[in-house]
Amino acid sequence: MSDWPLEDRGVAYGDGLFETVLVRDGTPLLWEQHLARLARGCRVLGMPLPAREHLEAPLVEAGAGLSVLKLILTRGSGGRGYALPETLEPRLRWRLDPFAPSAQRWRHGVRVRHCRLRLGIQPLLAGLKHLNRLENVLARAEWTNADTAEGLLCDAEGRLVEATCMNLFWQRDGVLETPRLDRCGVAGTLRVTLLERAPIREVDAAPETLERVEALWLGNSLQGLWPVARLDDAEGNPLRHWRVGPSHRPLQALAHEALGYPAITP
Structure with missing residues (x-):
């Protein structure tokens, strides 16, 4: 190039x-x-x-x-x-x-944190993977510890949107959900595929929602689906832990099937 x-x-x-x-x-x-x-x-x-x-x-x-x-x-x-x-x-x-995916994260899950940065709202560009990614760069600069895999982003009105380079999914009261992306954020191709293959609702949700979910995942078309084992606030203080296990595997298996990655057993 x-x-x-x-x-x-x-x-x-x-x-x-x-x-x-x-x-x-x-x-x-x-x-x-x-x-x-x-x-x-x-x-x-x-x-x-x-x-x-x-x-x-x-x-x-x-x-x-x-x-x-x-x-x-x-x-x-x-x-x-x-x-x-x-x-x-x-x-x-x-x-x-x-390329090599982070296979250990498939099995054991990851630690993530909330970011202080808020994404600007621009519905015309919502969903696109355009070259203006400065917000994501600044959000990623909020932490340096290697134990934290990703940072979660809200829009300027406090709605959950995505992680810095992955989409969000969770299970709440037995229902699979993902943030609505009609104001900002990137509509990942793995997200599109999972919406077609699984009963996932697109919802508006506040960041506090994640402290009450049964399971939480991050995913994109390169890494597949990572279960989340620990959620921190923007200062790195723990908010919630999950035991990664059987409840995480069905959605992960759907994602990995689409990418040719192996299914992970409990």
Whole structure:
């Protein structure tokens, strides 16, 4: 992948989109869901969607085993200030790297914390994986201890949205739920898949909700589904512990089936 020119609008303004795709033995997983999200992003931003053969071209370089393909699509260069260029020449770049999931986290679960940062509300961009990720960068900077796997984010009105790079799922009173993503946040491709395969309700919920749930998970299309064993507040003080076990496995098995990962037994 060549260097970006300084005048590229993705570099200058975050004017673009990206996808990170798990590739197994040269086959991209959840590929149709990734393409659908990219297409929606192109419609919202008013950019042409690259031809499918151009998006799939990097896959010829994928060897055996697992790798992660990162696709970055920008509006290209041009335009004065924030004004759009008269002629659009989008720029597509990619990178392919070896990948290994955190298998220990599948079995034993993870420790997570609430973040102080609040996500801005912008319904037009809700669900998209656009290049403006500064909020996530600042949220991730809130902790440095290696024992904490992720940070949970609320929007500016105090509703749960997501983790810094994963979606949230929980079971409350026997019902599977996930935050509604119509104001902000990224609609992950694994989330889309689980909504199709399991009876998961999309809800508005306050962060205190998580202290009353029977089980909590984080997931994305690279790592699969991690059970949460411990939830901390924004200062690192424990709020709730869960014993990871049989109640966590059915939803995890659905996620791992979609990604070709092994099912985890209690």
